[in-house]
């Protein structure tokens with residue numbers, strides 16, 4: 001059976017749903033309190049050619065704690081634009097650190113890479129009431145210890161500009177889930193957002209603007225899930241690019257990493273892989289690695305050096321998935337529409353040398 005045929009079978013097994021875009025109602029204008037965005041110890045590497053702010057794409061974020069840095073890595077040869085978000089959820093540290101490794105380590109030979117390591121830069125300043133964690137985590141590097149803030153799943157309430165509703169239902173008419181009101185502050189329930197809505201809606205809108213204006217061809221959202229969660233070791237793909245994800249999954253399997261595959265739900269709205277892929281030309285993917293920080297009982301658990309799920313294994317899984325999807329994308333693209341990223345470490349390299357070996 002050819003790789004393509006096996007990929008097609010994997011797509012069928014994952015239950016392909018037809019993609020369809022639906023417009024959501026515009027949200028009401030909200031007065032968001034001003035504030036300075038959190039600044040992080042991120043040390044741009046040899047591939048970084050510019051550093052922008054997300055508010056350059058959406059002025060409604062300027063002067064708010066939701067503004068955040070966009071690292072641009074331009075290749076010498078023209079090609080596809082690739083977008084990466086880490087830190088959609090501030091307590092999913094492998095996603096944040098994998099994005100930082102791309103900023104500090106990767107170079108681009110063809111196309112360009114845009115990386116937002118802290119997509120919700122408000123959530124990173126808060127403590128999650130359900131799973132409180134330390135203010136920061138430490139990663140040992142050859143040059144000394146690096147610290148990364150550890151935050152919450154959601155935008156800080158004081159930054160939002162509006163109280164939580166009793167229940168949150170996404171405005172898309174296809175949405176059929178009533179969520180707790182706190183989920184109004186979950187960036188990954190807010191897409192496509194709105195230009196002058198709550199802070200969470202503004203952040204979502206700004207990311208959509210990046211994808212649209214930069215004509216992103218491939219977009220990734222790096223997440224973590226509880227070790228026992230169905231989502232752990234999962235790639236969620238917009239239905240339109242499910243087959244490319246399936247090719248990547250077979251490639252990862254051959255490397256010894258078993259990732260599951262699921263298409264975006266038609267009725268669970270506001271998620272990156274669903275709305276990015278529906279509303280823009282970008283292929284959209286979300287990765288979930290299992291984090292011991294999101295277990296039911298985190299007492300005494302080391303979020304970085306857990307023996308079963310060390311940060312190195314999780315960051316390696318994120319980066320391997322990124323590389324495998326890009327390789328599958330490139331295999332289908334004409335040469336001048338590819339994106340070639342160099343110096344992205346393999347999972348085996350990160351597991352062997354530790355994450356810190358790939359930070360500056």
Ligand SMILES: [Zn+2]
Pocket residue numbers: 088089092223224
């Ligand atoms: Zn998440």
